[in-house]
Amino acid sequence: MVIGLVVHASHRPRFDAASRTLTGASLEWVTYEHEPEIRPLVGDLLRRKRVDGLLLGPVPYARAREVIPADLPVTVTRPAPLDLALAWGRALADGGPAVPVSIDTFGQDTVDEVADALGLDRALIDAWPFDEAQTVDDIVAFHRRAAAPLVISVRTGVIAAGVEGATVVSAQPEIATIRAELHQLALRVKSKQADELRFAAGVFLVAPNSPDPDRARIGLMNLLLNTPEFADCWIENRDRRGVVVFAHRALFEAVTHRWVDLNVLARAQETLGVRVVAGFGIGSSARTCVALAERAAARAEQEPVPGAYLIEDSGLVIGPMGAGGTALTFTYRSHDEGLEGLAAEVGLSAGTLSRLAAIERGLAGRAVSPGELAASLGITDPSGRRLIRKLSERGLVVDEGSAQVSRKGRPTRLYRLAITSAVPAP
Structure with a gap:
């Protein structure tokens, strides 16, 4: 598992600390100093490295969204109530007043929740939630208009620029917040990988009354090996009549046009001159897949014409699938x-x-x-x-x-x- 992290260079130590408890995954880092660097850096990472998940803040996500694949698991590290409460606490510890205050990036609900918990007057709090169109200059101008003696900011550029006449307190996500979101992303990636790696088995059988079943089986084996749709499958002899194919479930779904027909059966009859049927099984283990595929193939043999069946471990049975009328064009x-x-x-x-x-x-x-x-x-x-x-x-x-x-x-x-x-x- 490979997880990419997109962070400002000044935040790298914080994210490093949060990632130390994550095992079983390798990390690819994208660090930037200025926002215009984000999109090309993220694009470069995705071109040169296979990444299973991406963790980044709202600003990097807004800047790089167009280059992130739609199906890539992404977690956006949004500031949590805990982060705001701790920032407020640091301001109070320094002896300053809690209000009036101006706050950027946090959602209004989060600001209200923490203000209520601390018993603060909401009328003395100005908040500007995150907006993709915001620039650092826009946010600094907002804080200047608010003219509050205390500023709580998530944006690195605002903290670096400062706000004249105000104490600026950083409210970057705490290590605990980052760790929780990173672990949740890893679990999402793991779940997605488990679903994608669900394999299935197919059993192809030569009709028992074939004049030379051994020769027909060898011919069937060669035909499947040289069929483009099965190029990346595991194919092996099963017994005197059968050939077993292991592949990802999605491959069989494509080859059968979502369990409707199976053109390779028509080609087998045309090329080998024998009747061939197939059965597919989807289960929780390889043994279950093969057992279900054998049952499905046996059921397909009861049909008067070449065809196929699917049996899942859930009890679902699909079939009969037709042999299709078009032989494969490319081999x-x-x-x-x-x-x-x-x-x-x-x-x-x-x-x-x-x-x-x-x-x-x-x-x-x-x-x-x-x-x-x-x-x-x-x-x-x-x-x-x-x-x-x-x-x-x-x-x-x-x-x-x-x-x-x-x-x-x-x-x-x-x-x-x-x-x-x-x-x-x-």
């Missing part, structure tokens, strides 16, 4: 040495690059997000982002900017595949 071998050589240069399997070429042709020039590409390949979203970065390094994708795919959330980066034009001519 690993159809690109010969040109694609194999390019795949070796990029550091991908030829099968994966072949699948990308097929996806590119299907897109017909349309840009795609990393999440959409991951879904098409049946891989996890983080793997899709890593794949985009690898392709980008070799010029096999073109950055097409970003788009707001929904009314809520962050914009998503879009890329156009450029695989086909890069494959050397035979």
Whole structure:
């Protein structure tokens, strides 16, 4: 697990101290001195390093939001009531008055909550909650207009600039606040990874009345090994009739068009001349997955035509899935040495690059997000982002900017595949 932390250089020791209790994760630091540095620094981190989660304050988040992938777990460290109460306490300990006071960045609800707890007159408190459009100059001007003898600020620039005629007290998040949010982010990342790593099994069976079942099974094995959709799967002989495939659940969902049909069965019948059925199982362990897949395949054998079933450990049964009517258009071998050589240069399997070429042709020039590409390949979203970065390094994708795919959330980066034009001519 890799977590990125975006902090002002002066806050690094505080965040260092908060992260010492976190184990099982490596940290990537982005430290900045001035706000304009934030976006390029965060963008550079995300390009050169696989990051599973990002922790940053409201200002860095506002400045870097456009370069942060929409599906990346992000925690924004917002000032907590405890941080404000401790800042007020430090002001009182120095002998100054608690009010009148002007406060920036904290939400009005937080200010009211702490003021009530301390028994302070709200009429003597001016607060300006955080707004993305705020600049340091804007906040300093607010404090000057308030003309209070005490200023409580979260912004580093305000503390450095000072406010004439006022005592400025820093209300940066305390170590306990940072630690709690960092640990919560780690738990979110862990939960997301556990869900993404949920695997499934598929069992492919040759019909028992095949004239030469051993030869048919070997042919089925070779067909699956050279099918682009299964390029990154674990495939092994099961018995005299069957082949077992292990893969991420999302891959099987893509190959079966969300458990509707399975084109590879039609291709198997066309290529091998034998009837092939399949069963898929999703469970809490590899053994359970295989057992459920065997039950699903046995059920598929009862159907009069080639097809497949899915059985989950929850009791859900889906099927029958049709064999589909269209054979696969692209295969690993159809690109010969040109694609194999390019795949070796990029550091991908030829099968994966072949699948990308097929996806590119299907897109017909349309840009795609990393999440959409991951879904098409049946891989996890983080793997899709890593794949985009690898392709980008070799010029096999073109950055097409970003788009707001929904009314809520962050914009998503879009890329156009450029695989086909890069494959050397035979």
